[in-house]
Amino acid sequence: xxxxxxxxxxxxxxxxxxxLLSERTTSVSLPGKSxxxxxxxxxxPLVSELATGVLFFEQGTQTRFVAVxxxxxxxxxxxxxxxATRAERGESVDLEGAGRARNEAEQALKxxxxxxxxxxRAQEEIDWSRACLDAADSKxxxxx
Amino acid sequence: MASILDLRRRIRSVRxxxxxxxxxxxVAAARLRRAQDRVVNARPYARQMRSFLGNLGRHAxxxxxxxxxxxxxxxxxxxxxxxxxxxxxxxxxxLIRAAQRHLQEHADTETALLAVGRKGRDYFxxxxxxxxxxxxxxxxxxxxxxxxxVATQIEMLYGDKSxxxxxxxxxxxKTLLSPKLVTERLxxxxxxxxxxxxxxxxxxxxxxxxxxxGHVLPRYVEAEVYRELLESQAxxxxxxxxxxxxxxxxxxxxxxxxTLQLNRVRQAAITKEIIEIVSGAAAQ
Numbered sequence: 001x002x003x004x005x006x007x008x009x010x011x012x013x014x015x016x017x018x019x020l021l022s023e024r025t026t027s028v029s030l031p032g033k034s035x036x037x038x039x040x041x042x043x044x045p046l047v048s049e050l051a052t053g054v055l056f057f058e059q060g061t062q063t064r065f066v067a068v069x070x071x072x073x074x075x076x077x078x079x080x081x082x083x084a085t086r087a088e089r090g091e092s093v094d095l096e097g098a099g100r101a102r103n104e105a106e107q108a109l110k111x112x113x114x115x116x117x118x119x120x121r122a123q124e125e126i127d128w129s130r131a132c133l134d135a136a137d138s139k140x141x142x143x144x
Numbered sequence: 145m146a147s148i149l150d151l152r153r154r155i156r157s158v159r160x161x162x163x164x165x166x167x168x169x170x171v172a173a174a175r176l177r178r179a180q181d182r183v184v185n186a187r188p189y190a191r192q193m194r195s196f197l198g199n200l201g202r203h204a205x206x207x208x209x210x211x212x213x214x215x216x217x218x219x220x221x222x223x224x225x226x227x228x229x230x231x232x233x234x235x236x237x238x239l240i241r242a243a244q245r246h247l248q249e250h251a252d253t254e255t256a257l258l259a260v261g262r263k264g265r266d267y268f269x270x271x272x273x274x275x276x277x278x279x280x281x282x283x284x285x286x287x288x289x290x291x292x293x294v295a296t297q298i299e300m301l302y303g304d305k306s307x308x309x310x311x312x313x314x315x316x317x318k319t320l321l322s323p324k325l326v327t328e329r330l331x332x333x334x335x336x337x338x339x340x341x342x343x344x345x346x347x348x349x350x351x352x353x354x355x356x357x358g359h360v361l362p363r364y365v366e367a368e369v370y371r372e373l374l375e376s377q378a379x380x381x382x383x384x385x386x387x388x389x390x391x392x393x394x395x396x397x398x399x400x401x402x403t404l405q406l407n408r409v410r411q412a413a414i415t416k417e418i419i420e421i422v423s424g425a426a427a428q
Contacts, residue, residue: 046348
């Protein structure tokens with residue numbers, strides 16, 4: 001192995017509201033627009049758009065989960081920068097709130113079938129709450 | 145000389161006003177702390193977005209997106225960010241004055257005006273046509289969705305070539321005492337300058353560069369507008385806090401003077417009464 005390659009990744013997830021996390025990790029998996037991507041230290045520089053879904057990364061023996069929606073990722077050999085529109089840690093997801101949001105969005109989707117912009121927004125909302133729930137769920141699985 | 149009754153009435157009314165200004169100061173201070181945090185929290189995204197865009201810009205075709213297009217400037221758009229409410233010192237007045245000066249100085253090019261905040265809108269809507277107005281954004285903590293709305297309209301105006309440049313005028317939150325009035329060029333996006341330290345020579349593009357750039361640019365504009373709105377809100381609250389603090393102090397001073405006056409009048413009345421009694425007794 002090339003001795004110059006870094007062995008850890010600096011992972012940053014930022015949203016317009018805040019810097020959600022800045023951690024050192026050994027591997028990251030994230031939902032790219034054209035499919036899931038696994039990133040290891042020393043990965044070639046890459047840019048991609050993000051889809052809505054769950055990002056997870058390894059810390060020692062632990063895997064941690066983050067729901068992300070929209071935005072971009074920039075990969076540099078020792079750094080992964082995620083510029084998401086929305087992001088939430090799996091452990092801080094409000095399960096009840098997310099479940100409610102999903103139901104409401106599903107209702108809205110049914111009602112708004114005629115209005116395209118409206119139904120698209122509702123669909124995004126559904127995807128987002130699903131991602132939140134998934135991130136929270138995976139969290140529990142990995143701990144048990 | 146005012147009568148005792150008048151003085152009492154005035155003291156009571158000043159005291160009530162003082163209660164209000166003090167309460168407003170407290171509210172502004174509490175909201176300011178949160179607004180300040182939000183400004184600080186929003187900075188990483190704006191900063192990373194700028195550097196990301198800089199890295200991308202080095203690789204992608206420059207003219208590949210309408211938001212990057214540099215055109216001869218014939219018509220500019222000035223987005224003026226004021227507060228929704230008054231009672232915050234010279235905050236709005238300064239902005240409005242600066243905006244008017246800006247309009248005069250740039251009288252040679254046509255300038256369209258977009259008002260964010262009720263105060264600016266109310267002032268300018270009687271004088272000229274507004275190309276857009278947004279009010280009520282600052283009633284609660286500024287939402288990213290509001291910034292999105294404003295940004296989308298700005299992008300549309302720029303994209304369909306109604307305007308060739310966009311400036312944003314707003315108050316930046318610097319310190320509690322002195323907000324800084326700034327005018328920033330939002331569009332066209334300036335060429336990223338500075339050394340390309342860690343920008344790699346080549347990327348793997350998961351999607352075509354033009355497509356990614358096309359999606360990044362609107363996000364960038366949104367992030368900038370969002371940051372500017374947050375700054376403005378923090379600056380507004382800081383101004384309100386200092387204004388209300390001054391008002392409260394003024395009320396304290398006024399109360400002191402009035403109380404002194406009241407006591408003088410009261411004493412004069414008592415003295416007069418005693419003299420009357422004494423001279424009445426002496427006359428017998």
